[in-house]
Amino acid sequence: MIxxxxxxxxxxxxxxLEQVRWRNGVTCPRxxxxxxxxxxxxxxxxxxxxxxxxRTFNDKTGTIFAHSKVALRKWLFSIYAFLRFNxxxxxxxxxxxxxxxxxxxxxxxxxxxxxxxxxxxxxxVEIDEVYVSAGxxxxxxxxxxxxxxxSTRGRGTYEKDKPPVFTIVDRGTGDRYVIPAKSADExxxxxxxxNRQKEPLTVYTDGFRxxxxxxxxxxxxxxxxxxxxxxxxxxxxxVNTCESHGSLLRPWLSPHxxxxxxxxxxxxxAFQLRRKLLWKPGREALKHAIxxxx
Numbered sequence: 001m002i003x004x005x006x007x008x009x010x011x012x013x014x015x016x017l018e019q020v021r022w023r024n025g026v027t028c029p030r031x032x033x034x035x036x037x038x039x040x041x042x043x044x045x046x047x048x049x050x051x052x053x054x055r056t057f058n059d060k061t062g063t064i065f066a067h068s069k070v071a072l073r074k075w076l077f078s079i080y081a082f083l084r085f086n087x088x089x090x091x092x093x094x095x096x097x098x099x100x101x102x103x104x105x106x107x108x109x110x111x112x113x114x115x116x117x118x119x120x121x122x123x124x125v126e127i128d129e130v131y132v133s134a135g136x137x138x139x140x141x142x143x144x145x146x147x148x149x150x151s152t153r154g155r156g157t158y159e160k161d162k163p164p165v166f167t168i169v170d171r172g173t174g175d176r177y178v179i180p181a182k183s184a185d186e187x188x189x190x191x192x193x194x195n196r197q198k199e200p201l202t203v204y205t206d207g208f209r210x211x212x213x214x215x216x217x218x219x220x221x222x223x224x225x226x227x228x229x230x231x232x233x234x235x236x237x238x239v240n241t242c243e244s245h246g247s248l249l250r251p252w253l254s255p256h257x258x259x260x261x262x263x264x265x266x267x268x269x270a271f272q273l274r275r276k277l278l279w280k281p282g283r284e285a286l287k288h289a290i291x292x293x294x
Contacts, residue, residue: 131163185210273288
């Protein structure tokens, strides 16, 4: 369900932020001391005094919601709609009646606050790559217009405005990762598979030749299917889970009308977070999204 009470009341939104942020107790965002006491209020938000550094702060201090004149409930709605429904920023501009530039800057702060995925592979592991069109955007009027890279066919690279995005599925833990790369080569693949709990790590791939060196390395047990020969699954050997997850990526990027390759990593981290929210009810999903930015 959609947590309408949070989006309709600033006090409820403030209470939710307070619950998530101070779930382990109130600490000063400047000196990290827990010697704090309540010290009045700041609008709908509780204010605190740190007895260690003698500074005051409130529930929003040091978060992506700080120093904003826009109501917190509107920002929480924007984050929820962006992740849950993949709402474009232009549509959010209409829904919350805030200037596009303001929404863009705040959503960018949100995506930048998300942590990079930490891989600790158990295995077996599926790995596959998908190529997305991500060019450059001119930030000033006197700069050149964006190169979309749409004319490039086949496998691409970051420099050719068609960067590869690797999808990794760890069957041992059920975790899925989407990670952009400069190019799809052996060194990149080895770097992605570097953090593993045991060796040899069983790796399922397709017939792409960049994976071939894994078969000659004792640290890996590579098995593969050749799509060019019409082979897509051989019992447990397949990359169908990767392809299924990767197929959701382009629809995720589509409503945003072209992603700058400089911002691709941020949007992929939001895509990664979106999957974690998939089966959570509305309020729990919103709490998880807030927690991810703290």
